[in-house]
Amino acid sequence: MIRELFEKAGELHGHYCPGLAIGVRAAAEALKLLGAEKGEHSLYCIAESRACYMDGIQSVFGTTWGGGNLELRDRGKTAFNFYDRTTGKSLRLVSKDWPSGLEKSEMIEFLLNEPLGNVFSVTETRFEAPEDSFVRQPSQPCAVCGEMCREPFLRVSEGRLVCLDCAEKKLKQ
Numbered sequence: 001m002i003r004e005l006f007e008k009a010g011e012l013h014g015h016y017c018p019g020l021a022i023g024v025r026a027a028a029e030a031l032k033l034l035g036a037e038k039g040e041h042s043l044y045c046i047a048e049s050r051a052c053y054m055d056g057i058q059s060v061f062g063t064t065w066g067g068g069n070l071e072l073r074d075r076g077k078t079a080f081n082f083y084d085r086t087t088g089k090s091l092r093l094v095s096k097d098w099p100s101g102l103e104k105s106e107m108i109e110f111l112l113n114e115p116l117g118n119v120f121s122v123t124e125t126r127f128e129a130p131e132d133s134f135v136r137q138p139s140q141p142c143a144v145c146g147e148m149c150r151e152p153f154l155r156v157s158e159g160r161l162v163c164l165d166c167a168e169k170k171l172k173q
């Protein structure tokens with residue numbers, strides 16, 4: 001089962017590596033512990049660093065960059081906060097001190113099949129998950145280039161609203 005998930009995730013990721021195995025295992029355990037199904041709208045994930053495991057999470061947990069329900073808050077830790085916003089359940093998985101000196105294939109095997117307690121610690125989440133995956137932001141045209149731009153990204157320059165690109169160009173002149 002976990003092997004199949006790993007195979008499938010590799011199609012998205014482009015290769016098979018220990019990093020991908022980390023994400024696949026974490027996501028599979030999170031689904032089990034939350035009692036949730038992959039891809040439910042209520043799911044949300046905040047990762048505490050970014051590496052190959054992000055694709056394991058996208059593939060297995062179903063939260064994606066494009067879907068707006070996968071977020072990075074870089075703390076330099078191999079740790080993942082998983083949420084089901086319907087049930088209010090959440091948990092965080094953080095890496096243990098893994099054995100060093102294993103071959104790549106042995107490491108993948110370890111990450112996929114070792115008892116959970118040897119791979120991750122389960123803790124409380126460190127962050128609140130947002131209620132909505134996307135915050136709706138109205139757009140207005142930039143007074144210089146005319147391109148539509150979300151309001152929080154517009155700046156006032158000489159009394160006109162301009163986009164960041166045009167605001168920065170102005171500074172350089």
Ligand SMILES: [Zn+2]
Pocket residue numbers: 013015016017019020052
């Ligand atoms: Zn990789």
Ligand SMILES: [Zn+2]
Pocket residue numbers: 142143144145146147162163164165166167
């Ligand atoms: Zn502009």
